[in-house]
Amino acid sequence: MRGAALAGSLAMLSLATACSGAESDATAKKGTPMPTAVTAAPAAGVVAPAKVEVIAGLTGCTAKIRIDADELRQGVCHTEESDYLITTFPEEQYKETWLESASIYGGQYLVGSRWVVSAQPKMLTRFRPVLGGAIRQLGGTGPSAAPSAS
Known part of the structure; x- marks a missing residue:
């Protein structure tokens, strides 16, 4: 079952990382994570873990569900400003496995109790006051898009 969760999460990482921003050059060179703090989301008025549809509504979209599996549910939001993914997990361990898999690609993610945006x-940054959670910088260890100057 854990293998299925990992396989499913890896299949979705390409889209997730396409939506995530690259870390700054200074942060990438120093290898220091961006400071984050978990905050409550009084504007949300919900108790986490929330459903994809609830998180989507709070961010101003109606999510189209892409994955509805035992290990995770994932919806994609298309807005005028941006496209983004909302992923929820039935257990915290599935979220941590997903984040561990995503870390090879790097980028920033908004992470809450059993959910990731x-x-x-x-x-x-705009969603954090509404949803709560913490912005996590994941380290990229995968191949670089730019050739190295050797």
Whole structure:
């Protein structure tokens, strides 16, 4: 079952990382994570973990469900400003496995109790006061798009 969760999460990482922003050069070189703090979301008025549809509504969209599996549910939101993914998990361990898999691609994610939002950094900053959670910077260890100067 864990293998299925990992396989499902890896299949979706390409879209998730396409929606996530690249970390700044200074942060990438230093290898230091961006400071984050978990905050409550008084504007949300819900108790996490929320459903994809609830998170989508709070961010101003109606999500189209892409994955509805035992290990995760994922919806995609299309807005005038940005496209982004909302992923929810039935258990915290599935979220952590998904994040561990996503870490090879790097980027920033808004992470809450059994949910993750994958979006451009400016959108994550906008969503955080509404949804709560913490913006997490994941380290990229995968191949670089730019050739190295050797």
